Amino acid sequence: MKKLESAGHSIYFETELAPLMKVIEAEKYSKIFVFADTHTSELCLPLFREMMDDFNGFDLIETDPGEENKNIDFCIGIWKTLLDFGADRKCLMVNLGGGVITDMGGFVASTYKRGIDFINIPTTLLSQVDASVGGKTGIDVDNVKNMVGTFTLPQSVFIETKFLKTLPQRELLSGFAEMIKHGLIVDRTYYNDLKSSNYLQISAQAIYRSVEIKNEVVTEDPHEKGLRKILNYGHTIGHAVETYSLINDTQPLTHGEAIAVGMICEAFLSSNNNTLSADDLKDITDYISTLYPAYRIKEDSFKQLLEFMQSDKKNENGQIMFSLLSTIGKCDYNCRVSEKDILESFAYFNRIYS
Amino acid sequence: MKKLESAGHSIYFETELAPLMKVIEAEKYSKIFVFADTHTSELCLPLFREMMDDFNGFDLIETDPGEENKNIDFCIGIWKTLLDFGADRKCLMVNLGGGVITDMGGFVASTYKRGIDFINIPTTLLSQVDASVGGKTGIDVDNVKNMVGTFTLPQSVFIETKFLKTLPQRELLSGFAEMIKHGLIVDRTYYNDLKSSNYLQISAQAIYRSVEIKNEVVTEDPHEKGLRKILNYGHTIGHAVETYSLINDTQPLTHGEAIAVGMICEAFLSSNNNTLSADDLKDITDYISTLYPAYRIKEDSFKQLLEFMQSDKKNENGQIMFSLLSTIGKCDYNCRVSEKDILESFAYFNRIYS
Numbered sequence: 001m002k003k004l005e006s007a008g009h010s011i012y013f014e015t016e017l018a019p020l021m022k023v024i025e026a027e028k029y030s031k032i033f034v035f036a037d038t039h040t041s042e043l044c045l046p047l048f049r050e051m052m053d054d055f056n057g058f059d060l061i062e063t064d065p066g067e068e069n070k071n072i073d074f075c076i077g078i079w080k081t082l083l084d085f086g087a088d089r090k091c092l093m094v095n096l097g098g099g100v101i102t103d104m105g106g107f108v109a110s111t112y113k114r115g116i117d118f119i120n121i122p123t124t125l126l127s128q129v130d131a132s133v134g135g136k137t138g139i140d141v142d143n144v145k146n147m148v149g150t151f152t153l154p155q156s157v158f159i160e161t162k163f164l165k166t167l168p169q170r171e172l173l174s175g176f177a178e179m180i181k182h183g184l185i186v187d188r189t190y191y192n193d194l195k196s197s198n199y200l201q202i203s204a205q206a207i208y209r210s211v212e213i214k215n216e217v218v219t220e221d222p223h224e225k226g227l228r229k230i231l232n233y234g235h236t237i238g239h240a241v242e243t244y245s246l247i248n249d250t251q252p253l254t255h256g257e258a259i260a261v262g263m264i265c266e267a268f269l270s271s272n273n274n275t276l277s278a279d280d281l282k283d284i285t286d287y288i289s290t291l292y293p294a295y296r297i298k299e300d301s302f303k304q305l306l307e308f309m310q311s312d313k314k315n316e317n318g319q320i321m322f323s324l325l326s327t328i329g330k331c332d333y334n335c336r337v338s339e340k341d342i343l344e345s346f347a348y349f350n351r352i353y354s
Numbered sequence: 355m356k357k358l359e360s361a362g363h364s365i366y367f368e369t370e371l372a373p374l375m376k377v378i379e380a381e382k383y384s385k386i387f388v389f390a391d392t393h394t395s396e397l398c399l400p401l402f403r404e405m406m407d408d409f410n411g412f413d414l415i416e417t418d419p420g421e422e423n424k425n426i427d428f429c430i431g432i433w434k435t436l437l438d439f440g441a442d443r444k445c446l447m448v449n450l451g452g453g454v455i456t457d458m459g460g461f462v463a464s465t466y467k468r469g470i471d472f473i474n475i476p477t478t479l480l481s482q483v484d485a486s487v488g489g490k491t492g493i494d495v496d497n498v499k500n501m502v503g504t505f506t507l508p509q510s511v512f513i514e515t516k517f518l519k520t521l522p523q524r525e526l527l528s529g530f531a532e533m534i535k536h537g538l539i540v541d542r543t544y545y546n547d548l549k550s551s552n553y554l555q556i557s558a559q560a561i562y563r564s565v566e567i568k569n570e571v572v573t574e575d576p577h578e579k580g581l582r583k584i585l586n587y588g589h590t591i592g593h594a595v596e597t598y599s600l601i602n603d604t605q606p607l608t609h610g611e612a613i614a615v616g617m618i619c620e621a622f623l624s625s626n627n628n629t630l631s632a633d634d635l636k637d638i639t640d641y642i643s644t645l646y647p648a649y650r651i652k653e654d655s656f657k658q659l660l661e662f663m664q665s666d667k668k669n670e671n672g673q674i675m676f677s678l679l680s681t682i683g684k685c686d687y688n689c690r691v692s693e694k695d696i697l698e699s700f701a702y703f704n705r706i707y708s
């Protein structure tokens with residue numbers, strides 16, 4: 001279908017992986033490893049093989065699925081596996097899976113023998129529209145999300161909507177939150193398009209638009225010194241809620257569900273501390289709260305949420321920084337917000353469902 | 355004294371750390387961490403404070419000394435310490451120590467929250483003439499040296515010969531091997547100068563020349579695709595000998611002592627498989643074997659040494675690659691050598707002391 005040029009590498013769309021075979025041949029890799037979790041090795045690897053004409057010239061490295069496995073212990077295991085398989089610097093790692101696989105596989109590849117090539121084939125909506133661009137790799141340490149990682153670009157990225165067919169609805173909804181975010185921070189028309197679409201039948205066009213938006217932002221600011229921070233909309237509070245939920249809830253929120261909470265809270269802050277209109281706030285609140293399951297930010301979690309925000313890696317000099325909408329389709333960054341206002345946004349959020 | 359511009363950062367010589375204070379002020383770091391081992395915190399930190407006018411605005415992170423601590427467990431500990439100290443992305447890590455500290459500190463810094471600034475103050479001769487240039491960071495996994503790491507440039511590097519005053523003789527001799535290597539691969543005059551010098555009284559000029567040589571090579575080939583491989587002279591066999599010794603000897607060889615073994619063996623290979631003259635081979639063999647303690651490559655270690663070489667990260671497609679001298683002062687890379695020849699070089703080495 002299309003190809004998008006990102007800084008130093010290509011993102012291919014709906015190509016049935018045709019260019020991948022060419023890359024592999026051109027680069028003369030000494031060995032190829034496919035890295036997957038048990039879900040994607042069951043559900044996505046067969047599709048991968050099919051698109052690759054039953055290509056079999058790789059070793060499979062498999063891990064257990066889920067964020068809780070995106071940690072340093074698993075990395076050590078993969079580094080050792082690569083060594084055991086005799087992986088040299090000229091080998092290739094193909095990460096086939098969601099953001100956990102592309103983030104952790106990217107980190108392992110970017111540090112194994114000081115860096116080997118890797119290719120990402122994101123198989124969740126979230127990883128297609130978000131983790132696919134920007135060169136961030138990362139793992140969690142002590143439940144602190146992405147505490148360790150690098151900025152390293154994959155050799156290339158392949159986005160195939162085919163893979164989404166087996167993705168649970170809840171995972172689709174999770175990735176959809178990032179698409180809504182892309183509309184909110186950059187493109188009101190796109191936001192309105194999404195509102196009138198069905199997240200269970202996402203078009204390749206919409207995915208392309210999201211990737212394009214993220215790519216534009218990231219290209220202008222590869223190391224998150226300025227503009228890129230707008231991608232953090234909904235994430236300052238959302239990340240804290242996600243971390244809290246991961247530790248405390250028996251059925252933890254997905255990333256997108258937590259970001260949905262964060263986007264509503266930060267829409268409130270955008271109207272309170274920035275110029276977002278009351279109408280826009282209502283629009284965002286109504287749309288997101290209808291689409292996403294009800295949630296309650298427990299009063300006795302407030303203190304811990306603030307603490308999580310304090311230790312967020314995006315902060316500088318201890319001040320919690322927000323990216324806030326000035327209107328739907330425009331976002332400012334480096335906005336200071338008081339703890340009092342943050343607590344008010346929690347109260348606003350909880351009132352929706354009361 | 356002098357300043358050397360390396361790719362994207364400066365290497366300062368004998369400045370009494372004067373520019374360091376300026377960098378710290380200009381960059382407005384949120385927090386400063388000094389990373390040292392127990393030796394350098396005792397012996398080098400007082401000098402550091404003195405040169406920095408009793409500057410106290412930092413937290414000290416200390417580890418146990420030695421290669422055996424350059425591992426992932428210590429990294430995890432440092433990452434967590436940084437987090438506990440509230441380190442954000444805008445903090446600075448000053449690595450004060452030998453190559454273990456600058457390599458591990460550099461790796462931790464280059465991956466903590468996807469990268470914070472770090473400054474290296476190498477305090478051993480080895481780290482001043484070698485680890486100071488080239489942007490390699492690294493740690494060992496399962497006794498495999500530098501199995502994991504990144505290419506990340508420090509913000510700047512400070513070389514102060516003052517620090518060498520407390521360095522044990524054996525450590526001086528270790529670093530001196532890299533200086534000899536620099537002469538052998540690039541500059542015969544420099545090699546001859548070193549031969550007529552005393553390694554216990556190394557001049558700042560000689561250190562500067564070594565750094566300059568390494569910098570020239572590295573600047574031409576930052577990612578070790580070609581030319582940079584000449585720095586590997588003596589290291590293909592040397593690294594294997596070092597690894598073996600670390601595991602098996604009660605008094606393991608230092609890096610430089612192992613490289614001295616490697617340089618003699620590879621001088622033999624240079625005359626056998628490349629154009630090094632018999633006179634040059636004798637010159638190198640005599641000089642190095644007189645300067646460095648006698649050693650024996652045990653027959654029953656041969657097989658394991660070859661295995662270590664096989665898994666050396668510099669190899670591609672399973673072939674052991676050497677950098678071999680064509681004459682003293684010139685080196686070729688990507689030379690293929692058979693196992694038989696490697697074994698002969700061991701025999702040659704062992705004959706020196708028999």
Ligand SMILES: NC(=O)c1ccc[n+]([C@@H]2O[C@H](COP(=O)([O-])OP(=O)(O)OC[C@H]3O[C@@H](n4cnc5c(N)ncnc54)[C@H](O)[C@@H]3O)[C@@H](O)[C@H]2O)c1
Binds near residue numbers: 038039044065067164
């Ligand atoms: N690097 C970045 O820029 C970036 C951006 C956003 C998120 N992330 C990271 O991504 C991670 C979240 O990504 P995610 O939601 O994709 O998580 P994930 O990789 O855990 O995938 C979610 C679940 O879906 C399964 N799955 C994946 N593809 C499937 C398919 N095609 N069919 C059926 N099941 C499938 C997985 O096995 C897993 O159980 C987080 O760790 C986050 O930090 C990174």
Ligand SMILES: NC(=O)c1ccc[n+]([C@@H]2O[C@H](COP(=O)([O-])OP(=O)(O)OC[C@H]3O[C@@H](n4cnc5c(N)ncnc54)[C@H](O)[C@@H]3O)[C@@H](O)[C@H]2O)c1
Binds near residue numbers: 392393485518
């Ligand atoms: N990054 C690179 O390009 C590069 C190049 C060469 C070597 N290295 C790495 O460097 C390491 C070896 O470096 P090293 O020999 O400096 O090791 P080291 O850091 O272990 O130092 C050797 C010993 O000297 C002590 N010491 C350090 N400075 C001292 C001082 N001024 N006075 C007294 N004692 C002091 C240390 O505590 C240690 O006990 C290896 O891990 C190697 O892989 C890296």
Ligand SMILES: [Zn+2]
Binds near residue numbers: 130178
């Ligand atoms: Zn997100």
Ligand SMILES: [Zn+2]
Binds near residue numbers: 484
């Ligand atoms: Zn060396």
